Amino acid sequence: MERNIAAVQLGVPPVANIRELDPSASPLDYYGSELRRLREAARLKQADLGAIVFCTGSLIGQIENGRKVPTRDFSERVDAALGTGGVFSRLVGLVLRSQLPAWFQAYAEMEAKAAYISSFQAQLVYGLLQTPEYARAVMSVRTEGDLDARVAARMERQRILDRENAPLMWVVMSEAVLHQEMGGREVMRKQLAHLLALRRREWVRVQILPFEAGAHAGLPGSFNLLRFADDPDLVYTEDFVQGRMTANPQALREGSLRYDHLQAAALSVEDSVVRIARVMEERYGDHPGPDGHAVA
Template sequence: MPNIKRLDPGASPLHYFGAELRRLREAAGLTLDQLGGIVFVTGSMIGQVETAAKTPREEHVPRLDAALGADGSLIRLWQLVKRHRLPDWYRHIAEHEATATEIRVFQAQLVHGLLQTDEYAEAVLGVMEREGLEMKVEARLDRQRILDRAEPPLFWAILDEGVLRREIGGRRVMRNQLAHLLSFRHTNEVQIQILPFSAGAHAGLMGSFILFSFEEQADVAYMEGYEEGWATANPKEVRARSLRYDLLRADALSLGKSAELIARVMEEHYGEEP
C-alpha cells in the first residue's frame, strides 16, 4: 500500500483545512488526480494542500468546495487559514484593521501594506527570506479587502517623501506602485498626504506608527519593530501619538499637492526606459 501521510488536524488551521479536504475527497470517492482535474490543478498540488505542505490559492477554494459539495464549509474554514498565515504577533493588527472605523498611518520608509501592489509587497517581504513568499504576499494583499467593503474604514496615510524616492523592486515596480497611490486620488475613504523633505525636523522622526479608532472600544496606537510590534490602548500614550499625527498632517502637503508630487516623482524618476 502507498505510504499515506497521517494528518494532525489540531496542528494548525492549515492542517485542519487539509484534513477536511482529504475527508471530503475520500467521501466523494475521488483520487487526487480526479479532483485536481475538476478544479484545474495537479493531483500533486491537491496532495500538498491535504498535507499542509502548500497553501491553496484564493480562487481554488470555491472550486474545491463546489466540487466536493461542501456547502461553503471549506470557504468558511479558509477565512481562518488566511488569518493564520500572518505572524502570531501581527494577527492582532489584522484584527484591528478589520474592525476599525478609522485608520491613520504615518510611514517613514515604505508604502503601507494596505496600499501596496503585489510586486512591491513581494520585494519588501522577500528581503530577508523568500521561503513561503507567495503565501506571505497573498496574506498581505488579502488584508486590503477591507478597503473594498461596502462600508470601509476611513484610511488616512501620511508618507514621507523618501517613500516615493526609495526604489523598491526596480523602476517598473515603483512606477506601478506610485500609479496605484494616485488611483485613490478621487476616493473619499482613502486619503494620502506626502510629508516633503522641505518640512525638515518633524514629529515623526522617531519612526512610523498607526492609530486605530473603533465604534465601541478605546483607540489603539501601534508601532512596528523588526520582529514584532508594540500596541497600547493607554489613553495618555494614544493621545500623545494623536498629537504627533496632527502635527504631521499640518506639515504635510495638501491632498492635491501630494498627488502632484507623486505624479512628478513617478515621471521624473520612474519613467519608461529609453
C-alpha cells in the same frame, strides 16, 4: 516505506505517502483534512479534483498534507467543484491570517475591526496599500517560511477595504517612500499607479510629507492609530523585532498630536497626487494621466 518497496517489487504502483493531520493543530491542518475528507466523499482522486480546478493532483496532495498554503482563488474553485457552500472560501481567511508573523496577528485582527485607521509611514507603503509585487519585494529581503503564503496573507488583509463597511483610512507617507526603489522600476511604477488610483476610493486618503518639510513629528518612526466604534482606541508601533499595541491614554494623546502635526506639514491630498505623479514620471519613466493611468 516497506509497503511501497514491496509494491514496486510486485509491479504494483506504490501507495502515496499520506501525512496524517491533526485538524486541531492549526487552520492549515484543518483546511487540509477537510479538503481530503470532502474530496474522498465526492469519490474523486487528487488528480481528478486537480483537473476540475485547473491545477495538478500534486498540488491537491500538498495542500491536503498541510505542506502548501491554499490561495483564495483556489478555495473558491474547490468550493464550486465540490459544492461545499463556501466552506473553503471561509476557511482560507483563517489559514492566510495564520501565515502572518505570530506577533503581528493580534494587530491584524484589530485592524480588521477598526472604523478609522490613521497611519504614518516613514520608509514603506502601508501594507494595506501595497501591490502584490511590491509586497513580495519587501518581504523577500528577510522572511521565514513560504514567501508566496506571506504575500497572499498581506493581500488577504486588504480585503477589509472592499467590504461594505470599509474603515476610513488616512495615510501620511514620507516622500522618501516614493524614492526608495523596491523590486525595480516596473514594480515601483505599478505601486505608484496604485496609489494614484486610490483617488477613486472616497474612504481612502493619501498625503505625502515632502522632503522640504524638514524636521517633522514623524522622525521617531512609523506608527498607526486605530479607532473603533465600541472598543478603546489603539496606537501601534514596530521595531525590528516585533510590534506593540497600547491603549494607554498618554500614548494615544502623543500619537494623535504627532499625527495632527504630520497632516498639517504634509501636502494636501490633491498636491500629493501631483507629487506622486511627478516622481513616477521623473524617477520611474512613466507619464501618468490625471486618472493615474500611463499615457504616451
